[in-house]
Amino acid sequence: QSVLTQPPSVSAAPGQKVTISCSGSSSNIGNKLVSWYQQFPGTAPKLLIYENDKRPSGIPDRFSGSKSGTSATLGITGLQTGDEADYYCGTWDTSRNGVVFGGGTKLTVL
Amino acid sequence: QLQLQEPGPGLVKPSETLSLTCTVSGGSISSRGYCWDWIRQPPGKGLQWIATICYTGNTYYNPSLKSRVAISVDTSMNHFSLKLSSVSVADTAVYFCARRIPYSDYFDPWGQGTLVTVSS
Numbered sequence: 001q002s003v004l005t006q007p008p009s010v011s012a013a014p015g016q017k018v019t020i021s022c023s024g025s026s027s028n029i030g031n032k033l034v035s036w037y038q039q040f041p042g043t044a045p046k047l048l049i050y051e052n053d054k055r056p057s058g059i060p061d062r063f064s065g066s067k068s069g070t071s072a073t074l075g076i077t078g079l080q081t082g083d084e085a086d087y088y089c090g091t092w093d094t095s096r097n098g099v100v101f102g103g104g105t106k107l108t109v110l
Numbered sequence: 111q112l113q114l115q116e117p118g119p120g121l122v123k124p125s126e127t128l129s130l131t132c133t134v135s136g137g138s139i140s141s142r143g144y145c146w147d148w149i150r151q152p153p154g155k156g157l158q159w160i161a162t163i164c165y166t167g168n169t170y171y172n173p174s175l176k177s178r179v180a181i182s183v184d185t186s187m188n189h190f191s192l193k194l195s196s197v198s199v200a201d202t203a204v205y206f207c208a209r210r211i212p213y214s215d216y217f218d219p220w221g222q223g224t225l226v227t228v229s230s
Contacts, residue, residue: 002156035216037157044206044223045157050216088157092215097170099147099159099215 006102012079013110020074020105022089032091034072039086079109112137116207118224128194132207139188145210146190150203197228
């Protein structure tokens with residue numbers, strides 16, 4: 001089991017909006033910054049969101065991040081078929097003294 | 111533009127030691143303010159963080175792997191390395207190296223990954 005909990009899968013139609021949740025505890029999300037990664041099959045993860053809600057250069061504003069308490073959320077608006085990928089959240093865990101990830105969420109754009 | 115590359119051995123026998131090196135180009139591994147990490151992904155599964163080494167010299171390891179893992183840096187070669195001892199089939203995975211920004215704790219960039227298969 002992963003320390004951070006994500007839904008295994010989410011789906012939505014093109015053009016719609018989807019959210020992916022990431023639930024943790026006070027030893028990780030509750031007191032640390034969250035990042036999100038997008039991974040296509042056979043490729044390395046790519047940074048999508050850092051420090052809870054910041055987008056790296058080149059990431060469209062269709063992608064957004066937020067955090068409240070011990071949970072974080074990734075939002076994607078204007079869904080495109082090219083957004084179909086696996087999405088992971090990650091953060092530092094103070095009780096484990098290391099990085100922890102969610103189990104990943106597979107996004108299907110119907 | 112910083113790039114990381116981690117060519118791997120491909121195949122390792124059970125009980126042997128897996129050795130991986132991540133070469134950093136386009137920047138210095140000695141730059142202050144960064145950490146250098148290893149992450150792995152078993153086939154069809156999620157990401158598992160393995161270890162980190164920071165510009166301060168501090169190292170941290172995944173508690174579940176700590177007894178078998180060692181991470182090191184060679185500043186003269188601008189690379190960092192991972193050694194995982196006593197491997198088993200459960201260590202079969204794609205291994206990624208990545209730069210981590212401490213305190214913000216995000217990874218960017220990542221290496222392309224290398225598949226390591228543990229099999230006799």
